[in-house]
Amino acid sequence: MSELINNREVHGPEQTRRQNMLKEIIKELHAGKSVEEVKARFEEAVGDVTVAEISAMEHSLMTEEGIPVSEVQRLCSVHTAIFKGSIEEIHRPSKPEEQAGHPVHTFKLENREIEKLVNFRLELHKDKFRKNDDEGIIFKLLEDLSLLLDIDKHFSRKENLLFPYLEKYGIYGPTQVMWGVDDGIRGMIKEAKVLLSGYTGNQEEVVSALELIIKEVNEMVFKEENILLPMALDKLTEDEWVKIARESGTIGFCLAAPEKEWVPERNPEPVDAEAKEEESAGTPQGFIRFETGILSVQQLELIMNHLPVDLTFIDENDVVRYFSHGKERIFPRTKAVIGRTVQNCHPPQSVHVVEKLLEDFKSGRKDAEDFWIQIKDKFIYIRYFAVRDEEGRYLGTLEFTQNIAPIRALEGQKRILSQ
Numbered sequence: 001m002s003e004l005i006n007n008r009e010v011h012g013p014e015q016t017r018r019q020n021m022l023k024e025i026i027k028e029l030h031a032g033k034s035v036e037e038v039k040a041r042f043e044e045a046v047g048d049v050t051v052a053e054i055s056a057m058e059h060s061l062m063t064e065e066g067i068p069v070s071e072v073q074r075l076c077s078v079h080t081a082i083f084k085g086s087i088e089e090i091h092r093p094s095k096p097e098e099q100a101g102h103p104v105h106t107f108k109l110e111n112r113e114i115e116k117l118v119n120f121r122l123e124l125h126k127d128k129f130r131k132n133d134d135e136g137i138i139f140k141l142l143e144d145l146s147l148l149l150d151i152d153k154h155f156s157r158k159e160n161l162l163f164p165y166l167e168k169y170g171i172y173g174p175t176q177v178m179w180g181v182d183d184g185i186r187g188m189i190k191e192a193k194v195l196l197s198g199y200t201g202n203q204e205e206v207v208s209a210l211e212l213i214i215k216e217v218n219e220m221v222f223k224e225e226n227i228l229l230p231m232a233l234d235k236l237t238e239d240e241w242v243k244i245a246r247e248s249g250t251i252g253f254c255l256a257a258p259e260k261e262w263v264p265e266r267n268p269e270p271v272d273a274e275a276k277e278e279e280s281a282g283t284p285q286g287f288i289r290f291e292t293g294i295l296s297v298q299q300l301e302l303i304m305n306h307l308p309v310d311l312t313f314i315d316e317n318d319v320v321r322y323f324s325h326g327k328e329r330i331f332p333r334t335k336a337v338i339g340r341t342v343q344n345c346h347p348p349q350s351v352h353v354v355e356k357l358l359e360d361f362k363s364g365r366k367d368a369e370d371f372w373i374q375i376k377d378k379f380i381y382i383r384y385f386a387v388r389d390e391e392g393r394y395l396g397t398l399e400f401t402q403n404i405a406p407i408r409a410l411e412g413q414k415r416i417l418s419q
Contacts, residue, residue, distance in 0.1 A: 096241070097233055101262025103162070103244045104229050106253065110154050111221045113255035117148055118214045126210045133203050138196050141210070145193045147255070151217070154254035155182040156332065158224075160345070161244045161251070162232055164336040167344055169235045178228060180348045181220060188213050238264050247334040310401040313387070314342045316394055318358060330380055330401050342397075361386035362394050372404075379405040 025038050097104035122144045129137045159182065163175040192209040199206065236244075245262045287296050295303070304311060304324045310331065311324040318341050323333045342358075343351050360366040361384075371382045383400040 096238065096262075096264060097229075099262055100259040101245060103157075103241055103248060103262075104233060105262070106245075106248065106256075106258045107154070107157075107229060108225060109256045109258070110254045111225065114148075114151060114154070114217060115221060117144065117255065118217045122148070122210065123214060126207060126214075129210075130203065130207055133199070133201075133206075138199055141206075142193060142196050145189055145196070145213075148189055148213070148217075149186075149193075150254045151189070152186060152254075153252040155186070156251045157244075157248055158182070158228070159347075160332070161247055161334050161336050162228075163344070164340045165236050165240050165244070166232060167340065171231070171235070172344070174227065174231070175344075176348045178220075178223065181216070181223075183347045183349060185213070185216050185220060188216065243336070247336065250334050251332045308402065310399075312399040312401075313396055314399075315396040316362075318342045320345065321396070330378065330403055357384060358397065361397055364392070364394075377405060378403045379408055 025042050028038055029035070096102050099105060122141070125137060125140045125144055129141060159175075159179050163179070166172075166175055188209065192206070192213060195202075195206050195209055242262070242264065245258075248258075287294050288300060305326050307324065307326065309324075310326065310329050310333075311322075312320065312333065313322045315321050320337045320340050320342055323337070325333075337345055342354060346354050357366075357369055360369075367386045367388075369384045373380050373382070381402050381404045385398045385400065386394060387396045387398050388394055
């Protein structure tokens, strides 16, 4: 993030001094000081801070001070407690983000619905549950939590559409931290559902779990609207926002959908712009000769997209180069992942698993690895293959994902001549 700061207008000894003071305050928190102890010093010595300073601070804690992502995540709520009310209002001469259909407008629209759900409905039902934990109120709480699980789409759009563009500008730290907190919230909601589904009479356990969810969700809304989205608005171009808006529907929306398609007032027509981009990138239009035949590029792409499996390929540098785009993908992919390292496509908590798998493939210890998981009515078989050339040199990894529930359900036989 230091390079980010250097590329912006916020240079000078005063900015460096404030940045160093912010780091010192966070290190004191890390060493055990209370929020109240550092808050007074923070307000007296630093005053208002900018979004860029918060971003730079979290990044430098990880890269320069060597504090693990997990530690920064643990401190994240404390950061928010300090920064709340101190982050300066960023005024812009024009605000496309206030137009319906702009991704930021949609994120905020969803946040208003999320707030209604947790601060009114879930809060109300939690209080009723505390007074009378009968089956009726348990059912209402389960209903609330099922609705709240829709937050996964809101988080997924951040992680798979917005974060890749921020990474293009060298912003990694805040996105890693936020992704980890997102996963924590997802886990809390699921755990609360388990507690309520198998309710054993431990009322306080359930109430504590619900209060934690309400607190964390509200904190996340604050972080998004006061840190993440202003930072993204400061960095991303209008064309990049157009691409995010166009791909958002692939992942879906949480509790509210954009009212209309966002078309910026100045018109690079998005479709034409993308076509020109692909043309300039030299999109091949000819034929590809294989050892066993010749296919046109169109035929090859259609074949890949008609396979009843999802394919994703990352190259020898761990960069995502291709994914098939069938009608019913199991795990959503957006074009924003192309060119992104696979490590940045996974939550921080699971990156070590990805790294281990790639290390085994690259070293030759393994050529394949399989996993299988049940998600609702789907039984998903996930296979990874090391792709090597004739000399055994590692060229990348192919991910193969298939819903094999219909195959597992087969019985008897059906011959080609059967009716």
